[in-house]
Amino acid sequence: NSSCEKFEYQAEVNRLMDLIVHSLYSNKEVFLRELVSNASDALDKLRYLSVTDSDLLKDGVDLDVRIQADKDNGIITITDSGIGMTKQELVDSLGTIAHSGTAKFLKALKESQEAGTASNLIGQFGVGFYSSFLVSDKVVVSTKSPKSDKQYVWEGEANSSSYTVREETDPEKLLPRGTRLTLYLKHEDKGFAHPEKIQKLVKNYSQFVSFPIYTWQEKGHTKEVEVEEDPTETKKEGDDDTTAEKKKKTKTVIEKYWDWELTNETQPIWLRNPKEVTTQEYNEFYRKTFNEYLDPMASSHFTTEGEVEFRSILFVPAFKKEELMDTKTKNIRLYVKRVFISDDFDGELFPKYLSFVKGVVDSNDLPLNVSREILQESRIVRIMRKRLVRKAFDMILGISLSENKDDYDKFWENFGKFLKLGCMEDRENHKRIAPLLRFFSNQSENELISLDEYVENMKPEQKDIYYIAADSVTSAKNAPFLERLTEKECEVLFFVDPMDEVAIQNLKSYKEKNFVDISKEDLDLGEKNEEKEKEIKQEFSKTCDWIKKRLGDKVARVDISHRLSSSPCVLVSGKFGWSANMERLMRAQTV
Ligand code: ADP
Ligand code: MG
Secondary structure, three states, X not given: OOOOEEEEOOHHHHHHHHHHHHHOXXXXXXXXXXHHHHHHHHHXXXXXXXXXXXXXXXXXXXXXEXXXXXXXXXXXXXXXXXXXXXXXXXXXXXXXXXXXXXXHHHHHHHHHHHHOOHHHHOOOOOOOHHHXXXXXXXXXXXXXXXXXXXXXXXXXXXXOOEEEEEEOOOHHHOOOOEEEEEEEEOHHHHHHHOHHHHHHHHHHHOOOOOOOEEEEEEEEEEEEEEEEOOHHHHOOOOOOOOOOOOOEEEEEEEEEEEEEEEOOOOOOHHHOOHHHOOHHHHHHHHHHHOOOOOOOOEEEEEEEOOOOOEEEEEEEOOOOOOOOOOOOOOOEEEEEOXXXXXXXXXXXXXXXHHOOOEEEEEEOOOOOOOOHHHHHHOHHHHHXXXXXXXXXXXXXXXXXXXXXHHHHHHHHHHHHHXXXXXXXXXXXXXXXXXHHOOEEEOOEEEEEEOHHHHHHOOOOOOOOEEEEEOOOHHHHHOOOOHHHXXXXXXXXXXXXXXXXXXXXXXXXXXXXXXXXXXOEOOOOOOOOOHHHHXXXXXXXXXXXXXXXXXXXXXXXXXXXXXXXXXXXXXOOEOOOOOOHHHHHHHHHHHO
């Protein structure tokens, strides 16, 4: 065929296919999730574009996905009425790995293979179109874009470094728009081409796709048929009136036929009444929507009405993913009147320090053609953002109040740094962030405590919240500054993360109590005896002078201290100077 062009895959594609086949061979069924998710993306794109260009839907074809399994021949077809692809798009999309999902997978796979943890990745990344070769010898993609008046066919085979593209010529195969994938299954994978198997996989993997997914199923309905009865059989005694005639009777039979069956639930879960959604359903929605394999640590489903109307479900992940630096988080999916708009607006809807929160937000008040510029200017978005942040804090507070203390410890380990960042970046929410902070102390070296617990434990005469910054709990607890305070049974917080001190300096105080660094000079322990101090000062003034002379510029001053009990001397920072810890931090930043 002269109009059939042959193309070579980009070199990385060959490698990717190899990797997919080798790392996912025990998890082949993910191919269906990937292909249905592409169909759903293509439908999302069409619906989104049709908002400004209603001609796109003028053919009256419904937005849906249809999957047919031919078990006799081991063939699966997946048809969507989405945006389709032009010839150029076919070559760009199915011949390279320029697109986000698979590139991300490839990168992470490389890293994790070095670490020997490749199998953990399966749930975390979409592996994309090429996963179709997990189960197929041959894949044919026939597709029609509204931008082109021709339909094109891409054809590729497993273990080949090239593919072909030609024009669709068979009139029976022409589509009004969208894409049809035909998978010719490998001999050992023909089992996937069973209608019940497909139904099960769709229910399992694609329950939360917001377009209808139909599968081709064999059905049966009962029918009454008339049968002629053998009169000898029904002849009974005393039945003489009717025995003469042949009696007509009906019998129920099952008639088999094939038809499309709706296989998923299309009502978005966030539109349902929170009281009627189970935790299990939220968890499943989360895992499917965000490609996670662990359940979230917490979720919050809410509606706001009044000034601004929107619905949302937010989640706190169970652990922190090693996000690749150059990729966006895509943690918030924005919908307008149920139409998926983008997952690129995290930054407009949430402050950066809450970027670990995942969720969906569906607004009725934003225009469908909303852009980043509109979002940034919008008063409605400002209100939404405020409410979302508040709900996120409520959700985190909920974890901290959980009966199982491990939950919050786990949260803190994963996301504590983010909240500290919040202390620096979000003055307005200090009141919400501060109660969520956690520290070790000289009275609690193994269990984290909150500022509330600290305040409750303060001595009656104590005015300030004491802390000491060090690089570990061990060095904090051996610091000479602690001696007097420990002797007096005063609690002192240990700031062992360099960010702790900076965060606290931004808070300045908690419940009207100032944070005081016990390593700074002039620590007031509320026990001044001026007479005695004067005496001691006089007695040792010569000693101090002598030491200062010996040390020269290495110290600013040599003074008598009131806070030591067994150590002979201690190095302190000036009241207005940086603490030793801050110096370490600054040094680390400038190198
Ligand atoms: P991803 O979905 O992460 O972009 P895939 O490998 O799954 O990666 O798909 C690659 C690209 O191929 C998609 O981004 C899209 O442009 C195109 N594509 C795949 N399937 C379809 C489809 N059913 N309709 C339209 N375009 C598709
Ligand atoms: Mg995809």
